[in-house]
Structure formats: structure tokens, C-alpha cells
Amino acid sequence: MQELGEWFHNLDLNGVPTAPAHFLGDYPNVQWTQFACAIPEDLQGASVLDVGCNAGFYSIEMKRRGAGRVLGIDSDPTYLAQAKFASEVCGNPIELRCMSVYDVAALKERFDWVLFLGVLYHLRYPLLALDLLHDHVVKDSLVFQSMQRGSRQIDPLQHDYSFDETSIFDSPGFPKMHFVEQSYSHDPTNWWVPNRACVEAMLRSAGFTIEAHPEDEIYICRKRSA
Numbered sequence: 001m002q003e004l005g006e007w008f009h010n011l012d013l014n015g016v017p018t019a020p021a022h023f024l025g026d027y028p029n030v031q032w033t034q035f036a037c038a039i040p041e042d043l044q045g046a047s048v049l050d051v052g053c054n055a056g057f058y059s060i061e062m063k064r065r066g067a068g069r070v071l072g073i074d075s076d077p078t079y080l081a082q083a084k085f086a087s088e089v090c091g092n093p094i095e096l097r098c099m100s101v102y103d104v105a106a107l108k109e110r111f112d113w114v115l116f117l118g119v120l121y122h123l124r125y126p127l128l129a130l131d132l133l134h135d136h137v138v139k140d141s142l143v144f145q146s147m148q149r150g151s152r153q154i155d156p157l158q159h160d161y162s163f164d165e166t167s168i169f170d171s172p173g174f175p176k177m178h179f180v181e182q183s184y185s186h187d188p189t190n191w192w193v194p195n196r197a198c199v200e201a202m203l204r205s206a207g208f209t210i211e212a213h214p215e216d217e218i219y220i221c222r223k224r225s226a
Helices: 029-038 057-064 077-089 101-107 126-136 196-205
Strands: 047-051 069-074 095-098 111-117 138-145 177-179 192-194 208-215 218-223
Touching: 029 057, 029 208, 029 218, 047 057, 047 101, 057 069, 057 077, 057 111, 069 077, 069 101, 077 095, 101 126, 111 126, 126 138, 126 196, 138 196, 192 196, 196 208, 196 218
Parallel strands: 047 069, 047 111, 069 095, 111 138
Antiparallel strands: 138 218, 177 192, 208 218
């Protein structure tokens, strides 16, 4: 486990934690416990794509619920090596590929469940990523999470505004994305941090209907019919 480097996911591998000193605590289990009830306990035969799988925590949980095919993708080979090791130790081996979210069209396959957790704010082109997921890999359900900052308020917005209307942009409840030019939380890959209104507006814009919001940053979405 130590030879595979520093772990971001804290997994219990036969009683040995991979990241016991994680700055977020027992992460991501602390978050999983908040929304696990929103995902069917029986995923028998379902296909799952875990985008940005990291060390495979969520992929392993989907496998434990009986999912047939679970594919985890990540652009970091170190995380994929960790996921391979962890899933094999847990007795729930998963399929893994090194690829970016921008390349998902190459999979030429749609999945019953697509997990997109903790990825959006690491992307220079976040809305493009959501569009690609919608158009190429989501068959039915998307489980989405993003770090959020700013107001939790959501304003009821009109369909359109005149060019002279500028005050609406100053409202705390207007959709906003905060751009990080250098680094945030010592991580130079944190590019964009949306507020809550922006997250929900982006999901709708990409063609998803929000069906549940079981945790502050978690959304269970359904792909809208054309």
C-alpha cells in the first residue's frame, strides 16, 4: 500500500486504512454515508462508469451492490494503480482505464449509472465535460458532486433579461463560477468553484433533471428525454 504512494481515498483494506490522516476525515466514506440511501441497494446487472475514480472507493461500493460491469476511468496512473490494488484486496475487482473525461466518446457505450464525483472543479472546461457525459455515456442516471463556495441561495430567474439589466448579476443567488487562476487549497488543479445556483443551472443546461439532492453537494440526476 505504501509503495503505491500517497492516497486521497481512505479505504479500509482488511483493517488497514489507506489515508487515516485525511484532512477531511474518513473521506470519502463520510460523504458516502450521506447519500448511499439515494442509490438502489440492489444494482444487480447494472453497468456503472466512475469518471475520475481516484483510488476506486465508489467503484468498489457499486460492485458491492451487485453492479455487473464497473468501469473506473482516471487520467492519473497512480490513482488507477491504487484502485486496482484496493479492488482486488476487497474482492471486488473493477475494470480500469487511463483516460480523460473529454475522451469518453471513445468508449462508444452507455452506462446505467455514471458517477461524476469531485471532478468538475478540476477541469478547465467543465460544461464541455457535462455535455460529453450526457451525449455519449449516460443512459439514464448521473450521480454528481462538486465542491461549492459562495451563497447557497437560488434566485427564481426570468427566461431573459434586457441588456440594461445589470443588477441581477450582483445577487447572491445568481449562478456564478469562481475562477481560480493560481491555486486553491494547495491544489493548482482547482480551476472553477461554482455556487449552488450555478451547479444546478449547469446540470439543467447539459440536459439533466435533478431528481434528488440527498447531501449538500450531491445530486442524483436523470437524463432528460429528447
